[in-house]
Amino acid sequence: xxxxxxxxxxxxxxxxCQVGDQIAEGDTVAILESMKMEMPVEAEDxxxxxxxxxxxxxxxxxxxxxxxxx
Amino acid sequence: xxxxxxxxxxxxxxxxxxxxxxxxxxxxxHGTLVTADVQTAGRGRQGRRWEAPAGSxxxxxxxxxxxxxxxxxxxxxxxxxxxxDGARIKWPNDVLLPAGPGAAPGRKVAxxxxxxxxxxxxxxxxxGVNVAVxxxxxxxxxxxxxxxxxxxxxxRAIVLERILRELESAITLDTAALLxxxxxxxxxxxRAITWSGGTxxxxxxxxxxxxxxxxxxxxxxALDAGEVHLGRV
Numbered sequence: 386x387x388x389x390x391x392x393x394x395x396x397x398x399x400x401x402c403q404v405g406d407q408i409a410e411g412d413t414v415a416i417l418e419s420m421k422m423e424m425p426v427e428a429e430d431x432x433x434x435x436x437x438x439x440x441x442x443x444x445x446x447x448x449x450x451x452x453x454x455x
Numbered sequence: 456x457x458x459x460x461x462x463x464x465x466x467x468x469x470x471x472x473x474x475x476x477x478x479x480x481x482x483x484x485h486g487t488l489v490t491a492d493v494q495t496a497g498r499g500r501q502g503r504r505w506e507a508p509a510g511s512x513x514x515x516x517x518x519x520x521x522x523x524x525x526x527x528x529x530x531x532x533x534x535x536x537x538x539x540d541g542a543r544i545k546w547p548n549d550v551l552l553p554a555g556p557g558a559a560p561g562r563k564v565a566x567x568x569x570x571x572x573x574x575x576x577x578x579x580x581x582x583g584v585n586v587a588v589x590x591x592x593x594x595x596x597x598x599x600x601x602x603x604x605x606x607x608x609x610x611r612a613i614v615l616e617r618i619l620r621e622l623e624s625a626i627t628l629d630t631a632a633l634l635x636x637x638x639x640x641x642x643x644x645x646r647a648i649t650w651s652g653g654t655x656x657x658x659x660x661x662x663x664x665x666x667x668x669x670x671x672x673x674x675x676x677a678l679d680a681g682e683v684h685l686g687r688v
Binding site: 392393396399419420421422423424425 | 500502524525526527528547548568569570571572573574578663664665679
């Protein structure tokens, strides 16, 4: 099961997928912000969004799972 | 000059930063520059649109490999230096000019969007500067908040060269030197600020590049994300 993790510590400023969405490899699923730099989080595998484990505005740590794909 | 080569220019692009990100992902070297006369889907920070009449703004994005952690602040400093002594920075990196002689710097002349792929070791910094924009050509809601350098479209090349030179210098500064230079151009210090958590007075930039606010209850907060506004709600 491919989880999509935060690659930096930062704040979730935008979630760009919804549960049930079909995601292709390379699609941006969320955008993190850290020290005013925007960091797109891209899927490394294709799949269907089963669960979104973060909210916009939430602080996340490197390695935290943001989105779970089936 | 290591920034600015190779240089891809297009009459029209959806977004110079989107193109630069594609190039970076495909292996484009440090310093790769993308410019356009017109953007059809220009973006500012937090997904806001960036619009300018055709040919009147400098629109450029630069690929940086191994970018400094405080790239968004270094970009603001570089653009402010390139524009001149009167330019100030609204944290993190809007560049402001005074509305007139003696006025506080309050009108936005340039915007910056830094986007990174830290796991791949690159970032793209997108810069838009109102070089030859005529304010009367902008939407009415921007008339009181936008500024222009008032130059000609041909002057975009000169402004671009200055920005590349200043950016090249700013990204090599160590954190202390960067923050010291940035603080000299801090447009917010001492001014009333509104942000999503309330109101406060800007008290400067801390050693991590965060904006420090003095709160009405005597406390302090350091912001490293989100958005702040000058003045009242």
